[in-house]
Each structure stands twice: as structure tokens, then as C-alpha cells.
Amino acid sequence: MKNFSHLLIKEIKELLNKQLIISLVFILVIFNFIGNVTRSEMKKAMARQKVAVLDLDRSDISRNIIGALNMAGFLIEEKAGDKEKAVQEVRNSGPDLLVVIPEGFGESARNLQPVTVETYSFLKGLSIASRTKSEVVRALLNSTNEYLSNEFLKKKIPDTDPKLLKAPIKNREFVVVRERQAEGSVAAIVNALTAQNFILPVILMMIIMYSAQMVITAIAMEKQNKTLETLLTVPISRGAIVMAKMLGAAIVGLLSAVIYMFGFRNAFNFSDVDITRALGGITPILKQLGLTISTQGYVLFGISLFLTILCALSLATILGVLAEDYRTAQSLSVPLVFIVMIPYFISLFADINTMSLPAKILVLAIPFSHPFFAMQNIMFGNLNMVWLGIVYNFLFVVVMLWWTTRIFATDRVLTMKLKWRKKKVVL
Amino acid sequence: MAVVLEVEGLKKKYGSLEALKGVSFKVEEGEIFGLIGPNGAGKTTTLRIISTLLTPSDGRVTFLGFDLKKNPEKFREKISYLPEEAGAYRNMKGIDYLNFMAKFYAGDEAKASEYVERAVTISGLGERLKDKAGTYSKGMTRKLLLARALMTRPALAILDEPTSGLDVINSLEVREMIKGFSREGVAVLLSSHNMLEVEFLSDRVALIDRGVVLDSGTPQALKEKYQASNLEIVFRRAVQ
The missing domain is CATH 3.40.1710.10 (abc type-2 transporter like domain)
Structure with missing residues (x-):
């Protein structure tokens, strides 16, 4: 345990380097600038x-x-x-x-x-x-x-x-959600829920992407700097090495995502320009319809999110083993980013429940999809879907962790490589 | 002298490629044992198996009575391995790197400090240890890594091409370090394709080619056996 925490601290320190800190500060500055410009334009428009x-x-x-x-x-x-x-x-x-x-x-x-x-x-x-x-x-x-x-x-x-x-x-408009009903405009309710939750998919995408990239980079850097072989011969279990890398990446990834979201929220928080104030009147209607999230709901969502991060980390760890250096690692993280983008865009522009069955299965087979739809499912009482997602992701994590630990416990951690087809050069 | 390491009939296959075809040798306490052979002879594969990085396809490795397959963790506790192309964490200061590695082997802070102090002396890097490893020359990095490998006074130090890529002065310094530690009782298993270096360093050597040990013995005995003035000629004649 002492050796594990020792290794974990090193992983966090390695990832939380000067370059990352500078890029995070830069992101905050850029978001602040974008926010100020947008707010000023909106104020003009709404005056x-x-x-x-x-x-x-x-x-x-x-x-x-x-x-x-x-x-x-x-x-x-x-x-x-x-x-x-x-x-x-x-x-x-x-x-x-x-x-x-x-x-x-x-x-x-x-x-x-x-x-x-x-x-x-x-x-x-x-x-x-x-x-x-x-x-x-x-x-x-x-x-x-x-x-x-x-x-x-x-x-x-x-x-x-x-x-x-x-x-x-x-016209007196009534909205019915399951067995509850309330008087109010359906458009206003949908708009209010969209406005309240629009930031959630962005947060999810950022957390998953950052954590995955962190772990791929961590392993690739060990290979590039030729430190992996030495690390694998020190008296600490291979499982502990894998877990320290994953946990380190998760912590730094989460921290980066929080800073990114802080900047994003700051940039696109228009409460002072009177847009979201209109939502105040709709809150009692949402409560009446049960369209609010209980503590239990948040816990369920948290479990779904946590397992999804573990899925991303375990998958990224294997990709990291395939990478030979930092550059390859960046290339390998691209497909992962695209996979995360699928549920992200679907959650923004479509309703998973109205999709065709094959498309639905395809989307839900992606482990990252589940938290994107979990909040909506919790809100509308489709808890079976949330639990199914949790069980699916749990099994996915178990299989992937077993596989990752196996890779680290055998020669494959050193011998597994992605072979890029090279073009023949004729001189 | 007690036998520290015993390798018997070691085989390793990478798919259809047979890298080791039954390598056997013994290393005794406090001796420097050299594996010599050309590139691709199987030296690094042998060292990687003993240092628990690779699993053997067949054969047996015992270290201080522990079997490699059953107790790899015992090997990791008592063995230090210096890979041929090893590096240090570029963003870590040299001293922090030594401290980081020492803590894996030391039971407490006092022991870790003792290891680090020894490493500072071995490396001879002085004030430069306060700089980040990313700023070091190849020679400095090699000295840092060698100090890391020897600071715990392992029962067996495995050094793969210890002077690889170093200039003459640095090579000489590194060889002196290795000799010094052997005198203090540390067994050293090293590999090199520089046969003159191995001849200078080793108490005993094994000639290895295409995954097979051709012959072994003290450099003097081998030179006499093959009627050669140095190990390069010995190797050529053994291959023929």
C-alpha cells in the first residue's frame, strides 16, 4: 500500500506538469475572453x-x-x-x-x-x-x-x-409525465430542462476524454523515456502499477475537466443577462411533474459516471501499451475521442428512446453512452435502463481490467505494438 | 563461493523465432559474470527473463533458492536491473529520481536515505543531481541509472550493456564503479558486445551466439583453451 501511494504520487506529479498547467490556464483565459465578448453582445441585444x-x-x-x-x-x-x-x-x-x-x-x-x-x-x-x-x-x-x-x-x-x-x-396547456400532470407549456418545460442540462454532456465528454488521454500519455511516456522496463522490475505488483497509472490519470483528468468546465461555465453563464431568470417560474412545475433529480438519482448517476470513467481508463491503458511514444499515443487516442463523440451528439440532437433497435443497440454497446442518457432516464423514471447500463459497464470494466492486468503481467506489455503499414520508398 | 543464480536450459520463443535454445550458466556470490556475443545472440532476452520482464518458454531459473516462475516478486526484491536503453523521468530531479526508486526497496525513510546517500556517492554527479534528469547528457543519465541499480546493494545486479553509448572517460568510470561493487560482495551479471570490456571486467564469461552458450569459463582459461590473445579471437574460434 505504501509503495502504491508512492507510485500514485509520482504518476500525478508526472502528469500534472508545467505544460499541462500552462495549457489549463490558457484555456481559462480564452474562455473568460469568449464569455466577456458574448455577454457584452447579448446585453446589447437584450437591452x-x-x-x-x-x-x-x-x-x-x-x-x-x-x-x-x-x-x-x-x-x-x-x-x-x-x-x-x-x-x-x-x-x-x-x-x-x-x-x-x-x-x-x-x-x-x-x-x-x-x-x-x-x-x-x-x-x-x-x-x-x-x-x-x-x-x-x-x-x-x-x-x-x-x-x-x-x-x-x-x-x-x-x-x-x-x-x-x-x-x-x-388554451390551458397541461403537461403529463407518467402519472403526474401540471399546467404549463410543454415548450417552456423542454426549454427549461435543456437549458439546465445542456452543460452535462460537455462535462461528461471532457471527463472521459481527459482521463483516457492522460493514461495513454502516461504509459506512452514511460515507453518513450525508457523508464517502463525499470519500473516493471521494482518490487511492486503489476496490478498496483496499472491501478496507480489509472487512478493518477483519473485524478488529473478529473481536475483538468473541472478546470475546463469552470472556464466553460464562466464563459457561457448568462444569468446576468436575464436568460435563465425566466426559468425561475418553471421550477415549481418541474417539481410537480417529478422532473427533478433526487439524491438517490444523483447517486445512481454518479455510479454510472464512475464506471464509465473506469471503462475509458482500462481501454486507454491497453491503447497506451500499444503506443510506442507520445506521438503514437496521441494518434491512438483519436478513435477513442470519436467514440465518445457518438453518444455526445446523440444526447444533444436526438432521443435514444425513439431510435431504431439496431441503432439503439449499437449506441448502447458503447460503454461511454450510458451516463449521457442516464440523467434523462432517471428523470423520466426509466431506471431499468440506468441499471442495465451500470451492469453492462461493470462487466466491461471487469473484463478490461482483467485483460489489462494480464497484459502487464506478461511479456505483452513490452512486446505488444501496433504495426503501421509503411509505404515502400523507391529510390 | 555460494551460487546466487542458476540458469538451466532456458528457452524463449517469439512466435516461430527461437531466441534462446537452452541457455545454462551459474553466477556465484560477489563475482562478475559476463555474457558476450554479437547483436541478436540472445543476451538481452536472457537478462530480461532473469529480471522478470519476460517469461521463459522453457527451462528453469533459480535465484537464492527461489524459482522464477513461482516467486518473481523475490527476484524483484533482491535484483537490480539496468536495461541497455534505460532512461530516467525527465521532469524529475536526479536526486528525486533516486529517492523515488529507493523507497520501493527500503522499509523506512532512514533506509531510503541511506540508499540515496550511497547513490549520490556512486553517481559522482554532485550538484547536478539537483537538476532535472531531462537536462542530463547520456553519460550522466547512465551514471544516475547505474547508481540507482547499485544503491540497494542487490544480491545480483543485472547490467545490460552498461557502457553503451558512453565516451571513453565515462566508460572507464562506469567500469570502475562496477568493479568496486563486486569487491563489496555484489554479484554482477552483465552483457556486452564489447568483448574487451567484458574481458577487463568479468571473473567468468559465457560466449553466447544464436541463443546457445558456446562455452564458458574465466577469460584466462578460455584464452588458453582457444589459444587466443583476447576474447574477440576466442569468440571467433568458438563460433567456427
């Missing part, structure tokens, strides 16, 4: 929209429309003079959106004739704020139409609420 208005009509109705736009949340900047001058002014000094209310607008509206307003959007780039311009124009027209139609209906049918006339059918 009260400034709109320039040129009222050439100056009627009661046009004045009321401007008032209604103000009430609807737009920041109005009135322009004077003719249209060309207003366009020129807005082009030079903003606010990138101009509404022109033409002469005779009020008169036409009063006579219930079609009326036209002109909107000018000044496109100056492809930022988030620029992309929301069409939304602003649409909201602006909706507000104008709402005002005019309400005024019209009030005049024609004075005793009736115009809103009732325009939308006589009210």
Missing part, C-alpha cells in the same frame, strides 16, 4: 431597443402610436425634417433602426383604409444584436397593429374588450 421615429403625419393617431411604442418598451428618438435627412442622420449616428410615419397616416387609419409605415434597418455587421433587428421590426409592427386594431374595435363595438374579440379561444 431596451432604441428606435428613431420620423413622424411626417403629426396627427393624434401617429402621436398615440409613438406613445404606444414607448409603452411597449422601445426607446424612442424622434427625428425632424424630411425622410432623406432622417435616413442620413440615423446612418451616421444610429440607432440603426428608423420608422417613418408618412403624411396622411392618421387620416387613412381614421377611415379604416390600409396604412403604411416604412422601417429602415441599418445592417452594420453580423453580431447577435444585428441578428435580432428583424425581431425588433416585427415587434414594432405588432405593437402598431395592436394599437390600431384595438382603437378600431373600441370605436365600433364600445362595450366589448377588443382582446376577447381578437382571441375568443383560450
